Amino acid sequence: MNDMASASITLHQPRRLVVGAGTIAEVGIWAGEVGSTLVLATPITSGFADRLQLTGKVSLFDAIPGEPDTATLEHALAAAREVTPDLVVGLGGGSVMDVAKLVAALWDGDQTLADVAGPNRVAGRRTRLAQVATTAGTGSEAGIRALITDEEKGAKVAVESPHLIADLAVLDPQLTFSVPPAVTAATGVDAMAHCVEAFTNRRAHPMIDGFARMGFRLVGQYLARAVKDGGDTQAREGLMLASYYGGICLGPVNTAAGHAIAYPLGTRLHLPHGLANAIVFPHVLAFNEPVVAEKTAEVAEALGFGTNLSQHALSEAAQRFCQDLGLQMSLSAHGAKEGDLPSFSTEAHAIRRLMDNNPADMQVEDVLGIYRAAF
Ligand SMILES: NC(=O)c1ccc[n+]([C@@H]2O[C@H](COP(=O)([O-])OP(=O)(O)OC[C@H]3O[C@@H](n4cnc5c(N)ncnc54)[C@H](O)[C@@H]3O)[C@@H](O)[C@H]2O)c1
Numbered sequence: 001m002n003d004m005a006s007a008s009i010t011l012h013q014p015r016r017l018v019v020g021a022g023t024i025a026e027v028g029i030w031a032g033e034v035g036s037t038l039v040l041a042t043p044i045t046s047g048f049a050d051r052l053q054l055t056g057k058v059s060l061f062d063a064i065p066g067e068p069d070t071a072t073l074e075h076a077l078a079a080a081r082e083v084t085p086d087l088v089v090g091l092g093g094g095s096v097m098d099v100a101k102l103v104a105a106l107w108d109g110d111q112t113l114a115d116v117a118g119p120n121r122v123a124g125r126r127t128r129l130a131q132v133a134t135t136a137g138t139g140s141e142a143g144i145r146a147l148i149t150d151e152e153k154g155a156k157v158a159v160e161s162p163h164l165i166a167d168l169a170v171l172d173p174q175l176t177f178s179v180p181p182a183v184t185a186a187t188g189v190d191a192m193a194h195c196v197e198a199f200t201n202r203r204a205h206p207m208i209d210g211f212a213r214m215g216f217r218l219v220g221q222y223l224a225r226a227v228k229d230g231g232d233t234q235a236r237e238g239l240m241l242a243s244y245y246g247g248i249c250l251g252p253v254n255t256a257a258g259h260a261i262a263y264p265l266g267t268r269l270h271l272p273h274g275l276a277n278a279i280v281f282p283h284v285l286a287f288n289e290p291v292v293a294e295k296t297a298e299v300a301e302a303l304g305f306g307t308n309l310s311q312h313a314l315s316e317a318a319q320r321f322c323q324d325l326g327l328q329m330s331l332s333a334h335g336a337k338e339g340d341l342p343s344f345s346t347e348a349h350a351i352r353r354l355m356d357n358n359p360a361d362m363q364v365e366d367v368l369g370i371y372r373a374a375f
């Protein structure tokens with residue numbers, strides 16, 4: 001830690017947050033009399049739509065796949081232009097909630113995705129937005145960011161704007177009971193990665209450190225429990241909070257090299273976002289350790305890795321942690337070819353908005369070394 005004063009930060013949060021078992025029913029109470037609502041979902045999460053208790057005309061668009069791309073966004077926008085909603089509800093994981101943000105902000109205006117990509121370019125939003133999380137991972141319901149895959153470029157487009165923040169966010173652990181163990185594990189590691197990468201970030205901030213600490217501690221406490229027993233309400237609620245805290249970390253501080261190195265695995269190999277982060281996490285944690293030793297030790301202790309670990313032991317313990325959750329941590333087992341790794345490395349290294357946040361400087365060769373270690 002240096003002794004300079006922290007840089008200033010701005011934190012946006014949903015206008016209203018409801019947490020607890022059964023709270024999905026509060027969406028209708030909050031919304032009151034609504035003319036027209038568009039609920040965005042996946043085929044799996046559309047089953048929860050009745051529990052929203054909405055009045056008026058309710059339309060459902062449930063064709064949002066994981067890791068949504070620009071074509072998905074276009075279809076959802078077309079659905080919204082037909083429905084002309086007063087309220088958009090995102091009922092799903094990060095994939096659905098990210099699309100819901102952009103649909104609510106863009107459906108009735110002239111801006112395209114290309115117009116709003118990057119920070120602070122969304123002109124405004126007239127449609128109300130409620131986010132009901134059904135996974136505990138991205139924390140998208142907490143934040144100002146939406147990520148859409150651009151299939152042509154093979155990269156994620158990030159849109160960041162206070163106009164994407166929800167009017168209402170709901171964390172109802174009962175909605176996550178049906179999340180299968182593999183998705184629970186991957187999304188839980190994603191939440192943990194948001195907290196850890198913000199905590200050990202070059203732009204880390206004491207206020208955000210508080211949320212980050214609560215988040216990775218909850219993951220240490222509850223993730224294995226929720227993977228083992230999906231109906232464990234206490235564990236599920238703990239993870240939803242961890243995910244939300246991670247989402248808060250993303251706004252003012254954001255992630256760093258871990259997420260940058262994970263992105264090509266999502267866009268090129270189509271690995272689920274959380275799994276991609278898990279594969280990379282042990283190696284980045286160990287790489288950064290010399291620069292952020294104290295904070296890394298705190299993370300290691302909270303996740304049960306032990307104390308006074310060498311870089312190698314740290315990486316091994318983090319890999320074991322993920323393997324014990326049932327995650328397959330080897331890139332080759334997911335279809336990666338050794339010949340892919342150099343282009344993945346160039347791609348990840350070029351994501352400067354995240355790489356520049358990393359506490360330790362990382363060259364392209366270092367990134368390649370990490371992919372090779374995870375191969
Ligand atoms: N906005 C942000 O700040 C932010 C941060 C990190 C990641 N993301 C993005 O979020 C997306 C990933 O989101 P995710 O990890 O939540 O996964 P997801 O939304 O893609 O969902 C994963 C899978 O779980 C299923 N599922 C969702 N809820 C379920 C439930 N209750 N029961 C059973 N199955 C359920 C989905 O149908 C899907 O198949 C990626 O596109 C990623 O880039 C956004």
Ligand SMILES: [Fe+2]
Pocket residue numbers: 138190194259273277
């Ligand atoms: Fe993430």
